[in-house]
């Protein structure tokens with residue numbers, strides 16, 4: 573299993589890292605939230621750019637990202653612009669999505685970039701290449717907010733992420749039953765055995781929250797916790813998450 577290093581954080585080394593999404597709508601709120609994260613409450617930050625009110629202007633995104641970089645110090649940060657189809661607020665076309673991500677990679681600064689698998693192979697591959705050429709690691713992601721696919725389907729989604737060249741594969745699904753949560757965990761554990769890139773997997777919602785602390789069983793190398801507003805249903809407050817992970821992992 574390959575590990576992926578983002579600054580001083582090694583993903584896939586057997587511990588589960590805590591990622592907190594920055595969810596503010598304004599520059600002021602984004603920077604204020606980042607300042608609080610830099611107090612040892614998490615290992616990585618994810619900037620949910622689609623929640624920023626000026627996410628249509630790449631120059632504004634780049635400007636805020638520079639400030640974020642300064643405020644976060646050595647904490648790695650992930651650039652994520654989540655589209656409506658995957659549960660986010662970005663409503664542009666696939667071309668506009670690709671344009672925003674690729675222009676950011678050219679002009680901005682981040683340690684890793686989220687790329688949605690559902691955007692299709694040619695687009696995903698061109699963004700993966702752009703990220704690589706800028707020394708940015710990639711997290712290819714897939715979200716299913718209305719259901720949990722079958723175990724085989726989830727295994728094949730994670731496999732597809734690896735075969736298209738992702739550094740990290742991420743899968744988030746919504747359960748309707750306990751079996752769905754167990755299915756996500758099983759698909760993750762099986763993929764962990766068979767793939768050689770780090771995985772981040774979660775079953776969302778209240779029911780799925782068990783999966784968010786089960787990285788030891790499922791091979792998920794990181795878990796998302798909230799600080800203030802959650803960016804997806806079922807996230808634990810990151811301070812509680814830190815305590816739970818300490819109990820489970822030490």
Ligand SMILES: O=C1C[C@@](O)(C(=O)O)C[C@@H](O)[C@@H]1O
Pocket residue numbers: 593618620652654686713715742744774776796803804805807
């Ligand atoms: O992909 C993910 C996972 C997530 O959807 C979750 O369920 O914790 C939260 C998002 O902010 C992140 O980009």
